[in-house]
Amino acid sequence: MEIGNKVYLNNIDQIDENSHIKVRVLKIWNFVRNNKVCSIEMIIMDEEGTQYQARVFNQNFSRFRHLLKEDESYIVIKPNMAAVTNGFSYTGHKQTLTLDWKSILKNCDDFSGPVNGFMLVDFNSIIEQTCPKDTFFDVIGHIVSFRPLETSNPVPSKHYIKVTLSNLDSVHLKVTIFGSQAYQISEYLKNNPTVNFVVIVMQFLKLNIWNGLGEAKSHFEVTKLFINSDIYEINEFKNKLKCHDNFGITEKSITTLQSYSSSYTDDFNGNFPLKTICEITEPIKAGDSDALFPMQLNVLKNRKFGFVVDITEYNVNNYNNIYTVLRVTEDMSIVCELESKIELMSNQSVSLNQVALESDDVVQPVQKDVISQTDESFTPSTVDKSTATSPCKISGDLKRNLQEIYDVDSGYDLSSTKAKRKSTAEETPLLIPKIEK
Numbered sequence: 001m002e003i004g005n006k007v008y009l010n011n012i013d014q015i016d017e018n019s020h021i022k023v024r025v026l027k028i029w030n031f032v033r034n035n036k037v038c039s040i041e042m043i044i045m046d047e048e049g050t051q052y053q054a055r056v057f058n059q060n061f062s063r064f065r066h067l068l069k070e071d072e073s074y075i076v077i078k079p080n081m082a083a084v085t086n087g088f089s090y091t092g093h094k095q096t097l098t099l100d101w102k103s104i105l106k107n108c109d110d111f112s113g114p115v116n117g118f119m120l121v122d123f124n125s126i127i128e129q130t131c132p133k134d135t136f137f138d139v140i141g142h143i144v145s146f147r148p149l150e151t152s153n154p155v156p157s158k159h160y161i162k163v164t165l166s167n168l169d170s171v172h173l174k175v176t177i178f179g180s181q182a183y184q185i186s187e188y189l190k191n192n193p194t195v196n197f198v199v200i201v202m203q204f205l206k207l208n209i210w211n212g213l214g215e216a217k218s219h220f221e222v223t224k225l226f227i228n229s230d231i232y233e234i235n236e237f238k239n240k241l242k243c244h245d246n247f248g249i250t251e252k253s254i255t256t257l258q259s260y261s262s263s264y265t266d267d268f269n270g271n272f273p274l275k276t277i278c279e280i281t282e283p284i285k286a287g288d289s290d291a292l293f294p295m296q297l298n299v300l301k302n303r304k305f306g307f308v309v310d311i312t313e314y315n316v317n318n319y320n321n322i323y324t325v326l327r328v329t330e331d332m333s334i335v336c337e338l339e340s341k342i343e344l345m346s347n348q349s350v351s352l353n354q355v356a357l358e359s360d361d362v363v364q365p366v367q368k369d370v371i372s373q374t375d376e377s378f379t380p381s382t383v384d385k386s387t388a389t390s391p392c393k394i395s396g397d398l399k400r401n402l403q404e405i406y407d408v409d410s411g412y413d414l415s416s417t418k419a420k421r422k423s424t425a426e427e428t429p430l431l432i433p434k435i436e437k
Contacts, residue, residue, distance in 0.1 A: 003077060003106075009050040012095070017078055022047055022108050023054075024073045026117055027204060029221050031055075040065065043090055043136075043204065043222075044097070047113035053090045054079075054097040064099050073111035077104040090204070090222070092135040118203060118233060123171040126207065129214040136204040139216060140237055141165030141173065143198045145255040149186040157220065161186050165200070168240055174210075175202065176217040181225045188227050189254070197241060198254065199234050201226040274341055304335045 004018035015021065023044040031039045040061070042054040056064045067074075080098040099105060118138045125131040126139070146163040153159060161182040165173045177185060189198065203224040208217040218225075226234060308327035314320060329335070 003075060008048050009044075009046045009052045009097075010048065012052070012081065012097070015079070019077075021076045021079070022073065022111055022113075023052075023076055024111055024113060024115075024117070025068060025070055026051065027222060027224060028068060028070045037061075040068065041222075042068070045113060045117040047111065049114050049117055051091040051117060051119070052093055052095075052097055053084070054099070056099045060100060063101075064105055067105055067107075073108040075106040075108045077106070078102050089135055092132060116201075116203070116231065116233070118201060120201075120233075123165075123167050123169075123173040126173060126214045126216055127171075129207065129209060131207060131214070133207050136206065136219070136222075137216075138201065138203045139165065139173065139175070139205060140199070140201045140233055141167050142237070142241060143189075143200065143254055144172065145257055146185075146189065147257045149182060159183070168237070174215040175205070176208065176215065177202075177223070177225070178218050179221060181218055181223055184225055185227060195228070197238065199228055199237050199241070201229070201231070201233055274338065276342060303330065304332075305330050306335050306338050 003020040004016075005020075007015045007019045007021055009021065009023075012021075023046050025042055026045055027043045029041050030037045031041050036058075038058055040056040042056075043051055044054045045051045056068070076097070076099070080100045080103065081095050082098050084094050084096060118140075119136075120140055121131045121137045123139070123141070126137075131137055142165065144164050144166045146161060149159060149161045151159045157179045159182055160176055160178045163175050163177065163185065165175055167173070185200070192198070202216070202218070203226070204219060204222050205216040206219050208215045228234065306327075306329050307325055309323040310326055311323055315323065
């Protein structure tokens, strides 16, 4: 078959039915939505080293799925082009190459371009956030420290390991690796404890900003990981490392740091106050109509959950009971343990309140909703308004409960930035009761 003239990806607009492109598949993965594979996604590279995003939609799987393999080269004839619409381009281009019903794919035995197509960036450009922000980049370095594999999340793809890489200039970069690559590097470090220097190349990383500094993180199953592999880039890095500023290889140079969390259970047994939902929210009356709530909420009936929530100063100052949920679990062992703690706290509270009076002459005031009555006239007593079960009291109780959790600035009179509060006597004028005869 006549394949016509060769065109490169930089001139993809010039391709026609009488031309072809030679490409190498650097990475291939499935795009899944609702447990269904919607497309085969690829990052391809031509002989000039230009990288492009490519895909095959599910209606054309039967034509191309059995042919496409990672690290293989192909001749592509009559590809289709489509615009990138999600804002993030894997390769920085605004178009993707699509294999459709009229496209032709053939194996290529004479691809003359790069093998891996690494596009390594300087660590400082990542830390200072001058590296590409809307596309992938690659890094190389040796591991100087790591934290153990974090598996607290029930979703395996969200398990991660944090490593710190150093380049030849001793600049350190923090990298977070998720999913299967996290397990891959964790297993390597565990099975090779005597290896002095572990040099890795991570391909197709994304920028992550934490506390104002740039870091790197893997992207689902797209990222490729090379650990002490016998490739030119790693071998060259090792050779430079050995002779760089009297570097020796007699001592192990990797530090194991403490894990952030030893187990998923620890997230619910942390050193923070334990409250029931009624203590940090205002009661809501039952609705007269089921239409007030989505029907999907019925799946929560007769189930118990434990939540770790973030209560901010805004919640306290504004009596706001909309919180950020940090963790949620239905694990009955955790829920039962939390319930037992609440029951213990309740019993201790009752015991503390049952204190014997020092003298029979001391009379404890009874707090209640007091209403002064004169014939048919009802007037709430001013003195007892502060203890009445009114909406004001509910809001006050809510704020006090939140203040126990969040340490807010209660010293208004001592603050140089806040206006001094008036005393109760200044705020509320005393009323002189009228005595009826």
